[in-house]
Amino acid sequence: MTTNETSNLGRGVADRPRQYSTFSVDNLFFGIEVLKVQELLRYLDMTRVPLAPDVIEGLINLRGQIVTAVDMRRRLGLKKRLPDETPMNIVVRSDDGAVSLLVDEIGDVLEVGSDSYEPVPESVPQAHRELILGVHKLEGRMLLVLDTERVLQTNVAA
């Protein structure tokens, strides 16, 4: 169980660079602003919710708190996870309490300057584009900044 020490990361916020907690989903490299992340957890036992929207993987017990787990693969419309691949939990804070995002792998916390930032190109399919705030062009790869509110919002059974 790794817990982000936000106090450590909070240092040096005065200058513009932002810190992202990174993870990968089906070879895509994502980042969530570190302050929105409550904690990172290995895979936890999950209770399925019949009749729930597809993107809801289940419910987990996070120290007595019931947290909904959203499968990012399905949320992003990517291909299914193989049975032997166990996802990781990124627990993010939302207005409605904590929600867990299931991702393939968890990466480091990266500090990125605003100069590498660019909005998402129009050519990215709409379904993806609306979940991404922008792109940081890093060496050798792209860091996609996830719009967590959007990710959690649109799957509300409306």
Place this chain on the structure above:
Amino acid sequence: MDDPEIITEFLIESNENLTRLEQEIVELEQRPSDPVLLASIFRTIHTVKGTCGFLAFSNLEGVTHIAENILSQLRNGERSLTPQLTSLVLETMDVIKKELASIEATSKESGDSYEDLKRRLNLVSSAARSGEECPQLDTAKTLGSSSERQPRSIESSSVALPARGQGAEESDAGLSLAGPTPEAEKLAGPRGGSIADSTIRVDVGLLDKLMNLVGELVLARNHVLQFNSRQEDAALNGTAQRLNLITTQLQEGVMKTRMQPIGVVWNKLPRVVRDLAASCGKQIQLDMDGAETELDKSIIEAIKDPLTHIVRNCCDHGIESPGERLRNGKPSQGRLLLRAYHEGGQVNIEITDDGAGISIARVKQKALERGLLRPEQVERLSEREAVNLVFLPGFSTAEKVSSISGRGVGMDVVKTNIEKIGGVVDLTSRPGKGTTVKIKIPLTLAIIPGLVVNSGHERFIIPQVSLLELLRLEGEAARKQIERIHGTPVYRRRGKLLPIAYLNEVLRLPAADAEAEALNIVVLQAEDRQFGLVVDAINDTQEIVVKPLGKQLKGISSYAGATIMGDGRVALILDVLGIGQLSGVLSESREQTRAEAAKGDPAHEERQTFLLFRAGKFERLAVPLSLVARLEEFPSSRIERASGKMVVQYRDQILQLTLLSSALEPGESIAETVSDPAQVIVFSEGDRMAGLIVDQILDIHDEAIRIGKKGERPGLSGSAVIGGKVTDFLDLHEVLAADESWSSASPPQAGPCSTVLVADGSAFSRGQIRNYLELAGHPVLEAANQSDALDKLDRNRISAVVTSRNLPSGGGKQLVGQMRMRAGSVRIPVVILCDSTKELNARDAGEFDAYVERFDRTGLLDSLGKLSIVLEAAELGKNVLTPA
């Protein structure tokens, strides 16, 4: 008597209130016209005053009462806030604080009557008002000069209220002013610091945190126990057992800290009722039932004030004076009953009085006087809606403003507070018989017993309150005793048919092994109906702590919440009513819940029942069954010809028949191909009727359909897959257009046949509503989203809008908001189609002019009829009655 406790509570609460009040008043200086802030301040001071009142701290009450008057004027816009006024109000706060300190130290008021302050307050207060409106002004003046030994609540000295018995007064006085009573001495005795000695107030947040920590401890314990079972070490074994025991006790203890019987709140009420009764010269007996019902602490806190308000209201307005009661043939003593019980996964609290009830006429009149509603709105109110008007802010039917009630706070506070914790308040009243206020609080956070069942390899919990009995059918019996009526399983339970639902089917889970040796049926009660739920296995019952589901899952009607089981896994709690409806066992509101269930799918699926038939080249056609009046067979000998049309004598009328195949393909004349007997679908609406000859009636199908494409062909409105086959939908309006007796006849809601805009995100739904409306003679425009709707509103003369929550973007609510901001559409009535009873019940918000269930055709036409009359009346400036 628990007077010291009450006083302690009062002190804590008032101090809290005062602190908040000070902040708010300072804030108010920045935003002097913020109505929310004003209302909040007003409520707070009202509460402080109220508590002073029933603890008989008359001096305090007097001061707060005048301050409240001033705030009341502020709230009503009769004056504006000046710095002097703020200072004056703040000064009042200081006085109250001083008095509170005095009460805490000596358990009585300081004796200073603050004449100067009262005089200044009164001066300010009367400057804005003319004297005759507020008799309480005089009261306030006399208060200070009246004997300090004689605590009197304000109303007793104001107007026409019977005086209280002197004896009662003396005993009251003991508490507040007549020197130290035993209790008072105890309180006033040597004390180190502040009030709380044996108890401490703990932040509920802290308890939450503790609870979560205990949960984690339970998990750790489980792991240790698991680990231990693999070891042979006796010492470890013993330690593990001990850990187990302590953890369980700790868990129970922490849980208990959060639970309190509702009696904690109720205990204070006898005193409140007694004092009120005495001061109003009434006789009231208070009975309580279910005081042991346990509620979560946070809920107890939240309902405390609303409950007191309701009880005060019942005493003040509800129950009549003894004389009046005798005149009406009731016992002179009024009765107030408090009941609390768990039901249907909720905690219910009922406050019933046997008083005069609420006069609907007066409520309506008051709503008009206060400008809360427009006359035409009042006309349309149902009895129930009218009664519930008392929950509107600023509403009070009390003829005079007394210090108890009549200011129009109270009931709206009740509502806000209860709704804050996700509860519902409902008011029913029978004139002359009494009033019942029913509060339903969700059991979120409450501890309930539940039955653990298995289905499809998952574990679920059924709240015990819904449980009637458990049945087990073994072997052969299991197969035989579940019989089917038209495919629907039923079970003969003691001679009565019990509808059966399979939990795994409802939840779309894999079925259990077909070879299971027994069938387990849980007999459940939802509302007033019963059904059997087949599960794979029935386990034990457990006390569970209900936790709410995240917002992502709130839309699913099958669950009431979730809980964490002993092994640390999450288990879902079934919503029995939701399961019953989903399975179709509880059919009354089936359609709407199915529509709701389909909501998860963005493709707008809705369930409806269709009549399927064949005509000419069209192998599979459909119309909604709700439009069909009858299916008939006419032998060809009965079909006559009149002016070139086929007609038949039917129920003393001439029914004109339209051959569907030729209506759909006008080129081909195939009148001869009418089969004998002719299959006719009869549509009727009001006085008019029309018959449609089809080749064959195929089936009736109940299905969630998805409209594939909009029809390009005349007479068809689109196509969809029904029962696995592509089916065309008939556009009845177009098909029957040729039938003059139909199209020329006046539709039933004749009235002003005005254009209706249907704004809904679902093409199918729009099509249906269009069908309904056009059959009733309304021209219809459709809009698929908000901007489309607004655009059409701008460009057409539209007399009503029908919309629903699924209108992109923002739903009907936003549309109505937009409409009300535009001059052109500000007065166009809007009907909202509701997909659930919950939505229907939420009609209090009042943005919409009418609330109708999605597929309730008659309801829709009725409300449109009423609305168009209202609109017409408003436009013509005269009262138009139904022209039909």
